[in-house]
Amino acid sequence: MTEAVPVEPVDWDLAIATARRLAPKGPDLPAEEARDAVVMLRALAQDAVGPVQEVTGLIAPTTTTAAVVDRSGWIASNVSGMRVVLNTWGAFADKAEAAPAVVRSLGSRGTALQLGAVLAWLSGKVLGQFETFVDPGAPKRLLLVAPTIVHVEQQLGVPSRDFRYWVCLHEETHRVQFGAVPWLADHLTDRITALLEASDLNAREALQRLVAFGYAMVRSLRSESDVSVIEAIQTPEQRVIFDELTALMSLLEGHADVVMDAVGPEVIPSVGLIRERFTHRREQPGALDALARTALGMDAKLRQYSDGAAFVRTAVDAVGMADFNRVWTAPEYLPTRAELHDPHGWLRRVESLP
Secondary structure, X not given: OOOOOOOOOOOHHHHHHHHHHHOOOOOOOOHHHHHHHHHXXXXXXXXXXXXXXXXXXXXXXXXXXXXXXXXXXXXXXXXXXXXXXXXXXXXXXXXXXXXXHHHHHHHHHHHHHHHHHHHHHHHOOOOEEEOOOOOOOOOOXXXXXXXXXXXXXXXXXXXXXXXXXXXXXXXXXXXXXXXXOOOHHHHXXXXXXXXXXXXXXXXXXXXXXXXXXXXXXXXXXXXXXXXXXXXXXXXXXXXXXXXXXXXXXXXXXHHHHHHHHXXXXXXXOOHHHHHHHHHHHHHOOOHHHHHHHHHHOHHHHHHHHHHHHHHHHHHHHXXXXXXXXXXXXOHHHOOOOOHHHOHHHHHHHHHOOO
């Protein structure tokens, strides 16, 4: 008798194929312009290394390569990263294997279709990314999503070279964060795994969360609530971990936003114009984008930039970047979600730490 081949909890190939099929096309550039954009982005990624080191005071190994990718490449990278994270959660495979074969097969495909649709939408929004989660031994790359960068710069009507360099500074800061702080990637993985471990709900609890999700969606669409729909369906244990992750991601994104603006007009002459128009674009999405942000919890993601940047600026203004960099000492030095809105309280707390 032939032994049954185990069904993957997620049909990863289907997820990639779905995302690539649904991903937005364009922008429509002449071949020479497209090649020039790729060459420029590679050069600017290298140029960003020095200014980021100067502003942050953090030094990371420069062995990481900057990869200019299309939306298809970004999708493949993110599916691979999700697979790595889920493989670190041993209970995931056990729970999936315990389900009947038909359920596993249908579930893996259904999840893949949902995941593919989400990644397709995001591929038209994300400008760049540092590969935090890769297979053991695989190099981590700084990804720059060329078609989306070019599309956004065209929408904003800003100088191409300035905008591309501005994006490279943000993404290089993420590379430096993880490269200069050896424990950061493992800590992030640990917290994500803990969030997954806390997701074992029985049928009654799952129904309650679903009702809460629907109620939160309606309230959010009416602008009656600041709580994201993602938070509304969490268990109390998940909410604690989610707060930790929110604080960490706010720190990382806010820190990168501060750095990309701190380089200043000497290096990016139109930095003020870019920030003004880019912020307006974040805060004034179209109707469809606003709905998608609400459904995916991206409203919370966008708050990470503003909350994190305000926290970093206030703390750095108070003690300088060198003393602020104590935040990278160990996990207990990271701000809590409450401390994001009380930078001076965070400073007082870390002063008492060894």
